[in-house]
Amino acid sequence: MFDFTGTYTDQYQLAMGQVYFQKKQQDNKATFDYFFRKLPFEGGYAVFAGLETILEVLKDFRFSEKDIDFLKNQGFGLDYLEYLKDFRFTGDIYSVPEGEIVFPTEPIVRIEANIIEAQIIETFLLNILNFQTLIATKASRMMLQAKGRKLIDFGLRRAQGPGGYYASRAAVIGGFEATSNTRAGRDFDIPVSGTMAHSFIQSYDDELTAFRDFAEIHPHNSVLLVDTYNTLKSGIPNAIIVGKEMEARGQKLTGIRLDSGDLAYLARVSRKMLDDAGLEYVKIAVSNQLDEHLIKSLFDQEAPIDIFGVGTSLVTGNPDAALDGVYKLAFFDGKPRIKLSETIQKVTLPHKKQVYRIFDEEGNFSGADVITLVDETEISTMHHPFDPLKFLSLEGRTKEPMLKKIMENGKRIFEERSLEEISTYAKERLQKLAPEYKRFFNPHIYKVGISETLRNERDKILQEHKMN
Amino acid sequence: MFDFTGTYTDQYQLAMGQVYFQKKQQDNKATFDYFFRKLPFEGGYAVFAGLETILEVLKDFRFSEKDIDFLKNQGFGLDYLEYLKDFRFTGDIYSVPEGEIVFPTEPIVRIEANIIEAQIIETFLLNILNFQTLIATKASRMMLQAKGRKLIDFGLRRAQGPGGYYASRAAVIGGFEATSNTRAGRDFDIPVSGTMAHSFIQSYDDELTAFRDFAEIHPHNSVLLVDTYNTLKSGIPNAIIVGKEMEARGQKLTGIRLDSGDLAYLARVSRKMLDDAGLEYVKIAVSNQLDEHLIKSLFDQEAPIDIFGVGTSLVTGNPDAALDGVYKLAFFDGKPRIKLSETIQKVTLPHKKQVYRIFDEEGNFSGADVITLVDETEISTMHHPFDPLKFLSLEGRTKEPMLKKIMENGKRIFEERSLEEISTYAKERLQKLAPEYKRFFNPHIYKVGISETLRNERDKILQEHKMN
Structure with missing residues (x-):
C-alpha cells in the first residue's frame, strides 16, 4: 500500500495546526462530521466504503523523519515540530458500518479529537472515503443491472494511478x-481472474495454436479471447476445436471472451455456435468500455452473457469522478459551531450528532433517516432541514442508531471485518431498501431530516450570527 | 510512494507468462507500442507525463516474497515461480521526452524486451502514463486559460485515493x-501552499480574532479565507483591519481567498474595497469547483483574480476520468504483428517504429507527425493512415525523431530530469504549437500520418490475414 505518513495532508492543516499549537489550543477537543451533499450517478443511494482503510492508516499514522525535515525547511516552528514528532491520533471515531447504505447530508463518520489531530487526518480521511464510497456505489449500480451474473474488475490499467488498488x-x-488486479487480490483476499490478451494471440502465427497452448497450460481456467482476427469466422470455430479437444482429454473449456464489435449480436451467435457443438457449459464473458447503462442494454436485448469484465467506468467512477464528501466542524471548545453560506443548503449542522434510521414493520428501511443531537432520546418528529412546512411523525416507529463508536482514545474498539463480511453486509442492507430507491432512472428520494431539537438549536445559532 | 511490486499487474499477464515460460519463449523478444487513440477534453493536444515515475518504478520492480507466496497459492508452477523470483526488467525502452506535446495514434513509448517482461510491466506502465498524461493535459488547458495567473492544486481530498499523489x-x-499536497511537495520538490480552512474561523468566537491570530503566527504567508460568515460585510472588512494592523507592524498581508458565491462579482467588489483601503498589494485567490471553463469565464468577465485554487476537476481529469492509452504488440519472434478489427481505425500498426515531427522554417511544429519504420531514412511523403487519397509531401522539410532510447538492457541511459525541467520543457514545446491547435473550442486537428513504407507493410500483412 501507499505509505501514508504525516505529510499525506493538505498544507493548510499544518499551518492551522501551528496557530493552535502556539495559541495553546492543542488539547482543545473538536467534533467534525464527514458527510456528502449529492448522490453520484443520479442514483438513489450510496454504499459507504473505505472505513477499514482509514483504521489501517490511522494505526501507524506518524510524521517520518523525512516529513519533519521537510517541514523544518518549510519554516515551521521547532517547538511545533517537536509536537509533530510525537504525533499520533488519540481521539474517538464514530461511524456507520462499512457497506452501509447512506444518503446525502447525514453524518457518516464523526471525529472527536483535539483540534490539531482532527485537522491533520482530514485530508486522507476525505481522500479515502470519498473515493471508495464513489466506487462501491458505482459497482453496486452495475451489480443491480447484472442481475446475478458475475462481475469482474478489469480496471487497473485505466485507473487513476495507485487509486486502482483501492478501487x-x-x-x-x-x-x-473478482478482479484482474493481482495486488488487490493478494492484499484484500479478492478472487483474481485473468487469462489472455490480444498480444498473446498475435504472438503466435495462428490463433488455433495460441488457444491450444493456453488450454494445455491452464486446463482449469481457460477463457479464450476470440476477437483478435474475426470472432465468428475464426475465434469461435477455433475455440470450439479446442473445447472439443479438451473434452477428449476429460477437461472443460471455461469460457470465451468477446472484447469488440456488437456484443449483444456476437454473444447470441456465439452462444448458438457453442451450444450446437455441445459446449453448453462454456461461459460467455464480455468486456469493452462497459458501464451500468451498457450492461442494462445487453440484458434488455436478452444477450446470453455470463460474465462482465468492467474497467474504466468502474475504477474511475466515470462520469462523476469524485464524491463531494466534506468534513465540517460542528463542536469546539464546549460550543456548537456552524458555517454559514448564502445558500441555505450549505449551512452546516452544529453540535455532536447521531443519525437514526427508521424501519417499517417488516424490518425494512422506511425511507427516512433523522439527524439528532447525540443525547436525544425522545425523537417524535422529523423535520425537513430547510422547509418548515415539511415534517413527519415518528411516533411508534422503530429507530436504529447509525453511528457507532469504533475508535476510543486512538484505539480501535470495533472488531476488524473482512472484505467479504463488508460486502455481505452491503448486500443485506441493500435488500432492505425498497425498489423505488434502486430504480435505474429517476429514483425516489430517500428522506433525510433533522429532529426538532437540532432544528431549534441550529436556528438559534443562525439567529445569533445574524445579530452580529 | 506506493510499493510497486510484481503483483502490481493484471493476472492475465502472469497467466500468459506461464504459457510463454513453459513453451520456452521467455527469451523471445517482443516490441510493444504505447499510444492513445483519442485526445481528452475535446482538446487539440496532450502533454505526455509519467515517464520518470515509470523509470523509478522499473528500477526496483521485483516480485516480493509475499507476491511469490500468493502466486503459489494461485496455482502457478514452481519452475515459473523460480523464474519470477529472479525477475527484473532487462529490456530497452524508447520514449518521447516527458513533457512532450503528443497526439493520437503515434507511438509515445516503445518497449523492446523479452515477451514475459514486456507483458508484466504493461499494467503499471498504462496505469501510470494514462493517468499522469491525462492530468498534465488537463492542467495545461487550465494554464492556457489562466493567462499567467498562478494556479495551485487543491485536489488531494477529492482525488482517487493515492492517485492524488501523482496528480x-x-x-x-x-x-x-504549487500544491496543497504536502507529501507531493516533499517528494517532487513542488512549492506547497496552504493557509486556512473554514473550520479555523469557526473554531473562534469571532472572525477577526481568527484572522489576527493567523497573521500573527504566519506573518509571511497569510491568505485569509473571507466567506465563512459574510464575505463583503464581515470577511473583507476584517481582512482590511488585519491588513492595516500588519502594515503598522511593517508586515504585509499576502491575500484573501473567496470560496463561495459569485466569484466574479465578489472578486471585483473585494478588489475595490482592498484598494480603497490602500491594500493594492493584497492578492485575491479564488477556489470552489473551478475548471478551465470557469477560469475562462472569470477572465471573460474581467474578474481581478491573482490565484486560482483548483481541486476535483484537476486531479480527477473530470469529465474524462481516463486517457484511453493502450499497449500493443508490433513485433515478435522476428516478425511484424498486427491486431485486426472490424473498425479500420483500431487495426494496429505492425513493426518497430519511429515517429518524426515536421518543423516549419521558424522551428515551430508544422502540424504533422509521421510514423515510420524504425530504420527508414528517406521519408518523402506522409499518408493518412486509412484514406488513400490524403497524403502530404515532406520533401525538404525538417524532421526530428521523437522516440529516443532511454533504457538499455534494463539500465537507464537517459539522464534524470527534475520536475521543474520537465515542466519547462512542456512549456517550451507548447510554444512551438500554433494557436489554432490550442484553441479552447473545436481546435484544429494535428495530422498524424504514416510513411509509405509502413503503409505498404501494414497493407501487405492485412492482405495475408484476409487470405487465411
Whole structure:
C-alpha cells in the first residue's frame, strides 16, 4: 500500500495546526462530521466504503523523519515540530458500518479529537472515503443491472494511478466478485481472474495454436479471447476445436471472451455456435468500455452473457469522478459551531450528532433517516432541514442508531471485518431498501431530516450570527 | 510512494507468462507500442507525463516474497515461480521526452524486451502514463486559460485515493505552480501552499480574532479565507483591519481567498474595497469547483483574480476520468504483428517504429507527425493512415525523431530530469504549437500520418490475414 505518513495532508492543516499549537489550543477537543451533499450517478443511494482503510492508516499514522525535515525547511516552528514528532491520533471515531447504505447530508463518520489531530487526518480521511464510497456505489449500480451474473474488475490499467488498488477493494463492497488486479487480490483476499490478451494471440502465427497452448497450460481456467482476427469466422470455430479437444482429454473449456464489435449480436451467435457443438457449459464473458447503462442494454436485448469484465467506468467512477464528501466542524471548545453560506443548503449542522434510521414493520428501511443531537432520546418528529412546512411523525416507529463508536482514545474498539463480511453486509442492507430507491432512472428520494431539537438549536445559532 | 511490486499487474499477464515460460519463449523478444487513440477534453493536444515515475518504478520492480507466496497459492508452477523470483526488467525502452506535446495514434513509448517482461510491466506502465498524461493535459488547458495567473492544486481530498499523489506531480508538468499536497511537495520538490480552512474561523468566537491570530503566527504567508460568515460585510472588512494592523507592524498581508458565491462579482467588489483601503498589494485567490471553463469565464468577465485554487476537476481529469492509452504488440519472434478489427481505425500498426515531427522554417511544429519504420531514412511523403487519397509531401522539410532510447538492457541511459525541467520543457514545446491547435473550442486537428513504407507493410500483412 501507499505509505501514508504525516505529510499525506493538505498544507493548510499544518499551518492551522501551528496557530493552535502556539495559541495553546492543542488539547482543545473538536467534533467534525464527514458527510456528502449529492448522490453520484443520479442514483438513489450510496454504499459507504473505505472505513477499514482509514483504521489501517490511522494505526501507524506518524510524521517520518523525512516529513519533519521537510517541514523544518518549510519554516515551521521547532517547538511545533517537536509536537509533530510525537504525533499520533488519540481521539474517538464514530461511524456507520462499512457497506452501509447512506444518503446525502447525514453524518457518516464523526471525529472527536483535539483540534490539531482532527485537522491533520482530514485530508486522507476525505481522500479515502470519498473515493471508495464513489466506487462501491458505482459497482453496486452495475451489480443491480447484472442481475446475478458475475462481475469482474478489469480496471487497473485505466485507473487513476495507485487509486486502482483501492478501487478494486471498493468494487467488491459494491458487488463485484473478482478482479484482474493481482495486488488487490493478494492484499484484500479478492478472487483474481485473468487469462489472455490480444498480444498473446498475435504472438503466435495462428490463433488455433495460441488457444491450444493456453488450454494445455491452464486446463482449469481457460477463457479464450476470440476477437483478435474475426470472432465468428475464426475465434469461435477455433475455440470450439479446442473445447472439443479438451473434452477428449476429460477437461472443460471455461469460457470465451468477446472484447469488440456488437456484443449483444456476437454473444447470441456465439452462444448458438457453442451450444450446437455441445459446449453448453462454456461461459460467455464480455468486456469493452462497459458501464451500468451498457450492461442494462445487453440484458434488455436478452444477450446470453455470463460474465462482465468492467474497467474504466468502474475504477474511475466515470462520469462523476469524485464524491463531494466534506468534513465540517460542528463542536469546539464546549460550543456548537456552524458555517454559514448564502445558500441555505450549505449551512452546516452544529453540535455532536447521531443519525437514526427508521424501519417499517417488516424490518425494512422506511425511507427516512433523522439527524439528532447525540443525547436525544425522545425523537417524535422529523423535520425537513430547510422547509418548515415539511415534517413527519415518528411516533411508534422503530429507530436504529447509525453511528457507532469504533475508535476510543486512538484505539480501535470495533472488531476488524473482512472484505467479504463488508460486502455481505452491503448486500443485506441493500435488500432492505425498497425498489423505488434502486430504480435505474429517476429514483425516489430517500428522506433525510433533522429532529426538532437540532432544528431549534441550529436556528438559534443562525439567529445569533445574524445579530452580529 | 506506493510499493510497486510484481503483483502490481493484471493476472492475465502472469497467466500468459506461464504459457510463454513453459513453451520456452521467455527469451523471445517482443516490441510493444504505447499510444492513445483519442485526445481528452475535446482538446487539440496532450502533454505526455509519467515517464520518470515509470523509470523509478522499473528500477526496483521485483516480485516480493509475499507476491511469490500468493502466486503459489494461485496455482502457478514452481519452475515459473523460480523464474519470477529472479525477475527484473532487462529490456530497452524508447520514449518521447516527458513533457512532450503528443497526439493520437503515434507511438509515445516503445518497449523492446523479452515477451514475459514486456507483458508484466504493461499494467503499471498504462496505469501510470494514462493517468499522469491525462492530468498534465488537463492542467495545461487550465494554464492556457489562466493567462499567467498562478494556479495551485487543491485536489488531494477529492482525488482517487493515492492517485492524488501523482496528480499533483502531473499538474506541475501541465503548468501548475504549487500544491496543497504536502507529501507531493516533499517528494517532487513542488512549492506547497496552504493557509486556512473554514473550520479555523469557526473554531473562534469571532472572525477577526481568527484572522489576527493567523497573521500573527504566519506573518509571511497569510491568505485569509473571507466567506465563512459574510464575505463583503464581515470577511473583507476584517481582512482590511488585519491588513492595516500588519502594515503598522511593517508586515504585509499576502491575500484573501473567496470560496463561495459569485466569484466574479465578489472578486471585483473585494478588489475595490482592498484598494480603497490602500491594500493594492493584497492578492485575491479564488477556489470552489473551478475548471478551465470557469477560469475562462472569470477572465471573460474581467474578474481581478491573482490565484486560482483548483481541486476535483484537476486531479480527477473530470469529465474524462481516463486517457484511453493502450499497449500493443508490433513485433515478435522476428516478425511484424498486427491486431485486426472490424473498425479500420483500431487495426494496429505492425513493426518497430519511429515517429518524426515536421518543423516549419521558424522551428515551430508544422502540424504533422509521421510514423515510420524504425530504420527508414528517406521519408518523402506522409499518408493518412486509412484514406488513400490524403497524403502530404515532406520533401525538404525538417524532421526530428521523437522516440529516443532511454533504457538499455534494463539500465537507464537517459539522464534524470527534475520536475521543474520537465515542466519547462512542456512549456517550451507548447510554444512551438500554433494557436489554432490550442484553441479552447473545436481546435484544429494535428495530422498524424504514416510513411509509405509502413503503409505498404501494414497493407501487405492485412492482405495475408484476409487470405487465411
